[in-house]
Amino acid sequence: MTPTIAVRQLWKVFGPRPERVVGTPLADLSRAELRARTGCLAAVRDVSFEVARNEVFVVMGLSGSGKSTLVRCLTRLIEPTSGEIEIDGEAVREMSAKRLRELRRHRVAMVFQHFGLLPHRSVLDNAGYGLEIQGVGRAERRRRAAEVLELVGLTGHEQQLPEELSGGMQQRVGLARALATDPAVLLFDEPFSALDPLIRRDMQAEVRRLHAEVGKTLVFITHDLAEALTLGDRIAVLRDGELVQVGTPEELVGAPADGYVADFVRDVPRADVLTVRWIMRPAVDGEECEDTPLPSGTVIRDAVARVLRAERPIAVVDGGERVGVVDAEQLLPALLGHRRQVPA
Amino acid sequence: MTAVLTRPTSDVAEPESPRRRATGRTVSGILIVATVVAYLVFHTTAAADAPDAAAFRFLGDVRDWVDANRDTHPVFLYGVNYLRLGVRLLVDVVRAALAGLGLAGLVAIAGAIAFVLGGWRTALLAVAGLLGFGLLGLWPESVDTLALTLTAVLLSVLIGVPLGILAARVRWVGAALRPLLDVMQILPTFAYLAPMTLLFLIGSPAAVVATLIYAVPVTIRITELGIAGVAPSAVEAATALGSTRRQLLTKVRLPMARPTLVLAVNQTIMMALSMVVVTALIDAPGLGVNILRALERVNVGAAFDAGLAIVIMAIVLDRVTTAAARRRRRDWRIAVPVLAAAAVIAVLPIPDGLPRISFAKPVNDLTSWVELHWYDSTEGLKNTISTVLLNPLENLLVTTPWWLFTLAVLGFGLLVAGWRAALIAGAAAAGLSALGLYQHSMQTLATVLVATALTMLLGIAAGVLSARHDRLAAITRPVLDAAQTMPSFVYLLPAVALFGASRFTAIVAAVIYAVPPVVRLVERGIRDVPATVVEAALSAGSTPRQLLWKVQLPMARGGLLLAANQGIVMVLAMVVVGGLVGAGALGYDVVAGFSQREDFGRGLAAGLAIVLLGVLLDRLTQGFHRAKGPS
Numbered sequence: 025m026t027p028t029i030a031v032r033q034l035w036k037v038f039g040p041r042p043e044r045v046v047g048t049p050l051a052d053l054s055r056a057e058l059r060a061r062t063g064c065l066a067a068v069r070d071v072s073f074e075v076a077r078n079e080v081f082v083v084m085g086l087s088g089s090g091k092s093t094l095v096r097c098l099t100r101l102i103e104p105t106s107g108e109i110e111i112d113g114e115a116v117r118e119m120s121a122k123r124l125r126e127l128r129r130h131r132v133a134m135v136f137q138h139f140g141l142l143p144h145r146s147v148l149d150n151a152g153y154g155l156e157i158q159g160v161g162r163a164e165r166r167r168r169a170a171e172v173l174e175l176v177g178l179t180g181h182e183q184q185l186p187e188e189l190s191g192g193m194q195q196r197v198g199l200a201r202a203l204a205t206d207p208a209v210l211l212f213d214e215p216f217s218a219l220d221p222l223i224r225r226d227m228q229a230e231v232r233r234l235h236a237e238v239g240k241t242l243v244f245i246t247h248d249l250a251e252a253l254t255l256g257d258r259i260a261v262l263r264d265g266e267l268v269q270v271g272t273p274e275e276l277v278g279a280p281a282d283g284y285v286a287d288f289v290r291d292v293p294r295a296d297v298l299t300v301r302w303i304m305r306p307a308v309d310g311e312e313c314e315d316t317p318l319p320s321g322t323v324i325r326d327a328v329a330r331v332l333r334a335e336r337p338i339a340v341v342d343g344g345e346r347v348g349v350v351d352a353e354q355l356l357p358a359l360l361g362h363r364r365q366v367p368a
Numbered sequence: 369m370t371a372v373l374t375r376p377t378s379d380v381a382e383p384e385s386p387r388r389r390a391t392g393r394t395v396s397g398i399l400i401v402a403t404v405v406a407y408l409v410f411h412t413t414a415a416a417d418a419p420d421a422a423a424f425r426f427l428g429d430v431r432d433w434v435d436a437n438r439d440t441h442p443v444f445l446y447g448v449n450y451l452r453l454g455v456r457l458l459v460d461v462v463r464a465a466l467a468g469l470g471l472a473g474l475v476a477i478a479g480a481i482a483f484v485l486g487g488w489r490t491a492l493l494a495v496a497g498l499l500g501f502g503l504l505g506l507w508p509e510s511v512d513t514l515a516l517t518l519t520a521v522l523l524s525v526l527i528g529v530p531l532g533i534l535a536a537r538v539r540w541v542g543a544a545l546r547p548l549l550d551v552m553q554i555l556p557t558f559a560y561l562a563p564m565t566l567l568f569l570i571g572s573p574a575a576v577v578a579t580l581i582y583a584v585p586v587t588i589r590i591t592e593l594g595i596a597g598v599a600p601s602a603v604e605a606a607t608a609l610g611s612t613r614r615q616l617l618t619k620v621r622l623p624m625a626r627p628t629l630v631l632a633v634n635q636t637i638m639m640a641l642s643m644v645v646v647t648a649l650i651d652a653p654g655l656g657v658n659i660l661r662a663l664e665r666v667n668v669g670a671a672f673d674a675g676l677a678i679v680i681m682a683i684v685l686d687r688v689t690t691a692a693a694r695r696r697r698r699d700w701r702i703a704v705p706v707l708a709a710a711a712v713i714a715v716l717p718i719p720d721g722l723p724r725i726s727f728a729k730p731v732n733d734l735t736s737w738v739e740l741h742w743y744d745s746t747e748g749l750k751n752t753i754s755t756v757l758l759n760p761l762e763n764l765l766v767t768t769p770w771w772l773f774t775l776a777v778l779g780f781g782l783l784v785a786g787w788r789a790a791l792i793a794g795a796a797a798a799g800l801s802a803l804g805l806y807q808h809s810m811q812t813l814a815t816v817l818v819a820t821a822l823t824m825l826l827g828i829a830a831g832v833l834s835a836r837h838d839r840l841a842a843i844t845r846p847v848l849d850a851a852q853t854m855p856s857f858v859y860l861l862p863a864v865a866l867f868g869a870s871r872f873t874a875i876v877a878a879v880i881y882a883v884p885p886v887v888r889l890v891e892r893g894i895r896d897v898p899a900t901v902v903e904a905a906l907s908a909g910s911t912p913r914q915l916l917w918k919v920q921l922p923m924a925r926g927g928l929l930l931a932a933n934q935g936i937v938m939v940l941a942m943v944v945v946g947g948l949v950g951a952g953a954l955g956y957d958v959v960a961g962f963s964q965r966e967d968f969g970r971g972l973a974a975g976l977a978i979v980l981l982g983v984l985l986d987r988l989t990q991g992f993h994r995a996k997g998p999s
Contacts, residue, residue: 101907129909140904144922154908157918201908211907 026113027074028209028241029081029098034071034107036093036265039064046106055264067093068104069265080235080242082256084249090265091245095211098243099132100124111209129158133202137214139194141186141201147173148182151200158205165204172200175237176230192223196230203238212244216251228254249288253277253297261285278302295324295359303358304340304348313339313349320347324358331355396783403776411767421804421973428969434566448567455519455573462522463515471502473710474511478684480710486691497684505724506655506677513644513654514681516572520579520640525633528584532591532632533617542592549585551979554986556941557582557646557856558958559975565650565962566972575644575652583639587632594628595621630693637685642855645678646945649962655681659857663948668865669732675858676727682854735865742866750872753818758871762814770801773810781988789987796984805970805977811953812943813981815871819878819939824932827883831890831931832916841891851884856942864949874946874955882938886931893927894920933989940985944978954978 035046042064045051050058051070058066067090075081085091096102098109100116109116111132119127133154141150149156152169160168173179176196186194195215202210212231216224228251235242246252252259253273260270261284269281277297280286301320307313317339318327327350331338337351438449466474475498483491501510535542561578568574598621606620622629648656655674662671738746765773774797781790800809834841863877897920905919921928947955954974961971 099907101903125909125911127909128907134904134907136900136904136907138898138900140898140900142901142905142919142923144925153905153918157908157910157914198904201904205908 025077026110028077028079028112029075029243030108030110030113031074031098032072032108034068034094034097034109035066035105036068036090036097036102037064037066037105042105066265068097071107071262071265071267073260073267073270075241075243077241078239080244080255080257082244082246082252082259083262084246084252084256084259085262086247089262091247091262092213093265094262095134095213095243095245098211099128099134101134129154130205131207132209132211133205133207134211134213135195135198135202135215137217139186139198139218141194141197143186146183146185147178147189147197150186150197151204153201154205169200169204172203173197175203175234176200190223191219192227195219195227199230199234203234207240209241209243212242212246214245214247217247224251231255249292253292261288273297274299274302293325295328298324298358300324300327300340300350301342301347303354304350305354307337307339307346307349311349312336317341317346318350324355328355328359396780399779399783403772403779406772406775407764407768410769410772412769413767421970424804424969424973426969427972428966431566431968431972451577452568452573455523455568455576456571458522459515459519459572459576462519463511466511466515466518467508471498471507475499476710477707478688480706482684482688482691483706485688490687490691493687494684497680500680501677503723503725504673504677505726506658506674509653509655509658509674510677510681512652513641513656513678516575516579516644516647516652516654517637517640517681517685520576520583520644521633521637523576523580524584524587524636524640527580528587528636529591529629529632531584532588533595533621535588536592536595545588549589550986551983552581552585553589554937554982555582556944556978556982557643558649558941558944558947558955559978559982561647561650562958562961562968562972562975570651572652574650575647578647578650579640579643582643583636586639587636590628590632590635591625594625594632597628598624627693630689634686634689634693637689638682641678641682641685642857645855645857649959656857659861660948663860663864666864666869666949667728667732668735668861669728669730671861671864672727672731675861678855678858683850731865738866739868746866750867750870753822753875754872757818757821758814758875761817762811765810765814766807768810770798770806773806774798774801777984777988785988785990789990793984793987796980796987799980800977803973803977803980805954805957805973808953808957808974809977809981812940812955812978815875815943815946815951815953816878816936816940816981816985819875819882819943820932820936822875823879823882823886823935823939826879827886827931827935828890828928830883831887832894832921834887835891835894835920836912836916844887848884848888852888856881856945859942860945860949869950871946871951873949874943874951877946877949878939878942881942882935885938886935889927889931889934890924893924893931896927897923929989933986936985936989937982940978940982954981 035051037043037045040063045058045062045064045066050062051066053061055066055069058064069090071094073081083091083094093102097104098111098116100119104117107117111127116124116127142153145153148166148169151173152160152165155165155168170179170182173182176199178193178196178200181189181193186197189197195218198215216227219227231242231244232255234240242255244252244255246255253276256273258270258272259276261268261276261281263284269276269285271279271281274297276285277289277292277294280289299320300318300322303324304320314334314336318330318341320340320342327338331350332352332355334351337349339346340348340350469477475495478498479491479495482494501507531541531545535545560581561574564574564578568577602620602624603616606616611619644652644654645656645659648654648660655678658674659671659678662668662674768776774794777797778790778794781793785793800806830844834844859877859881860873863873863880867873867876901919901923902915905915910918943951944955944958947953947957947959954977957967957974958971958978960967961969961974
């Protein structure tokens with residue numbers, strides 16, 4: 025099956041004559057060296073990844089790592105310097121201005137960090153903006169805008185102006201606007217960074233709920249590791265414009281690709297993310313196990329009670345096949361191991 | 369000019385809900401229908417204004433009384449007359465100093481000052497500019513204009529800077545000054561020349577005082593802005609270290625506000641120069657006289673030389689003071705020898721033998737050529753706009769009974785600008801009729817409205833274009849800069865050259881005069897639309913046209929309304945000056961009042977009517993901007 029989004033060797037270089045960088049020795053320089061030598065900034069360097077249908081793909085990195093540039097390149101809000109982008113198998117960089125507008129109108133919608141709402145329009149008209157510029161009639165677009173507003177829980181606020189709403193509610197309007205055109209792909213550019221922590225958690229739950237209900241392909245940009253782990257089916261870690269690692273939350277925490285990622289995930293409670301697969305040991309011949317085995321996808325925390333109560337090791341099974349065993353000895357390092365050693 | 373640059377635009381009204389907007393639409397619909405019906409029932413035959421209205425007689429009597437008591441009444445004997453003498457003395461001293469230096473001396477000293485303040489480029493500009501006066505054969509006139517301008521600026525700074533500081537530091541002073549400055553800044557230049565002659569007779573003192581009144585609001589406003597804009601953290605830090613109030617002012621507030629204070633002086637100079645030229649109407653000497661005489665004979669060429677001299681003076685003064693505003697380390701050691709050298713040159717008796725250049729003949733040739741070859745198109749344009757817009761509108765306004773006009777102003781004012789603005793505007797509307805100049809006011813109003821419509825049309829188009837094309841903006845910006853430093857009189861010249869003396873000429877001049885600031889405000893309004901909103905609209909797939917109409921223009925509404933407000937005030941000022949070149953109505957009444965004794969009362973009344981018209985238009989548009997603008 026063709027991936028919904030495919031990105032291959034994508035580069036975005038800002039600065040004078042950026043085309044001279046890619047495919048030359050300059051491309052191998054570090055970011056700082058390139059900047060000193062040419063005055064160019066390589067915001068995205070040779071990035072490739074694929075996003076499958078209905079997947080939640082999170083791009084995570086610190087500020088300045090190029091993640092916002094990357095997501096804007098997908099619909100050419102920022103024109104990439106080189107590389108390929110395909111959405112549903114169609115090359116985005118070859119699209120005419122008209123075709124690109126069609127893409128933005130019908131297939132890919134975006135939610136922004138600072139909402140980007142139109143202050144002079146009511147909530148209802150903001151949500152219906154995408155439909156309006158497609159030429160959808162007034163009655164129809166109001167009906168659909170009202171529907172998506174209900175979906176994001178804003179019924180009753182239709183006639184208010186954006187500035188009369190709280191930050192969290194404003195972002196719900198942004199979400200409704202993106203959903204109104206029923207796109208296959210939703211791009212989120214740090215959508216909840218401007219919100220306070222409690223609201224942020226609500227909104228993350230909202231996104232999970234919407235994803236379960238409407239089933240879209242999501243590309244989610246964030247600098248918040250907890251958010252990435254909560255939402256992502258897969259996470260891509262971006263550093264200085266380069267992809268460091270792409271993997272499931274489990275893979276990132278269990279097998280960080282390098283010191284940078286390891287440093288990133290050090291404070292993550294491993295028991296919450298890793299499954300028993302990561303701590304099991306091979307069974308010793310003739311070993312007696314508990315009667316009920318654990319599926320290998322069980323998160324460690326959920327296994328704690330059973331393992332500690334058991335008198336014998338518990339078998340771990342993948343499908344019908346036994347792949348290993350766990351007992352308290354494996355459990356404890358996983359529970360404690362994430363604590364950073366701070367001298368007293 | 370930049371007269372209206374610093375009007376405050378605070379008082380953000382609360383956002384109105386869409387539901388309220390809908391009721392508003394219904395009410396305005398009813399109001400429009402009611403006005404139309406009332407007009408159809410009550411419209412008049414537009415009887416001409418009485419030549420001898422009560423107001424004219426009263427003002428004439430006032431003049432007679434002043435004339436009779438000028439040398440006996442204590443207010444004059446001990447107040448106004450001394451003021452007149454003092455100002456005259458000051459002007460004479462400044463002029464004597466400038467003239468005493470001679471051409472060579474002044475060029476040397478101006479060059480030296482420009483060099484110290486702005487470097488050799490500015491110095492070159494100053495030297496070339498001042499030599500230009502000599503080359504054009506306008507040296508004495510230029511010195512007169514310069515002397516009047518500098519005197520007025522000196523007084524403006526002496527009065528305005530302390531007042532500005534007070535206004536920024538003492539709440540009630542600021543609150544008391546604000547409405548006064550508001551009114552002073554919308555007064556068209558023409559309006560207060562007549563009262564000046566009443567108090568100070570004609571000539572230099574009246575000119576300086578009129579210029580002072582015109583320029584000082586800008587000094588006060590910008591000084592206040594500068595002092596109020598000093599970072600509170602710096603003041604707090606200095607206070608924490610134990611500074612006294614005086615130390616805070618002299619060591620923190622004034623130094624930190626310095627760039628703004630220099631800007632205040634710069635703007636004051638520009639305003640003063642613009643006004644000094646106009647005071648030729650009350651017999652002030654200088655370049656304005658040349659323009660005035662030439663305009664009276666519709667001799668564009670003769671006016672061109674003087675106009676050029678004024679433009680040169682404006683540019684030199686602007687560049688030198690702008691250079692002074694730039695914060696940079698100056699090496700005063702260079703200044704000493706340069707100034708000394710300049711002083712030596714000044715003292716040396718160098719004959720003022722310069723070749724003479726005049727552009728009068730080529731310009732007149734060009735004008736005749738334009739008249740000959742473009743006659744059809746200029747005449748066509750003039751006639752089209754006159755028949756399609758101007759005449760119907762004027763006809764509509766003059767046949768409206770004064771009470772219906774007043775009611776309509778009240779009603780629409782209430783709807784768009786709030787009750788306070790509506791009451792002021794309504795009172796102004798009623799006042800027009802009380803002055804016995806209703807017909808003339810309506811004629812002027814029609815011209816103003818047409819000129820404003822054209823200004824907004826051109827200004828918004830150009831503003832939108834330069835907001836969307838960076839390269840275009842880079843080209844237009846210096847042109848707009850230059851246009852905003854020109855004194856208003858200069859704008860009459862191209863209009864007269866193209867369209868001769870007529871009502872339409874005033875419209876053209878007003879449009880040329882008012883378009884630059886409108887372009888600026890529109891461009892800034894559109895560029896100020898947050899990038900994230902534009903990006904969101906683009907990512908939703910908006911076409912450039914949809915982006916403009918659905919996002920940028922609605923969000924720039926505050927800027928557009930402010931542009932309309934400033935545009936209309938500037939247009940009024942220029943349309944009235946157009947009375948000099950055949951625009952008739954109020955402007956002509958004022959001019960006639962200067963020249964004929966028996967028309968004095970009427971002229972003064974016309975000046976008052978212009979003020980009322982200005983207040984009316986400003987309150988309505990400003991109130992509209994405040995109520996509806998920043999949404």
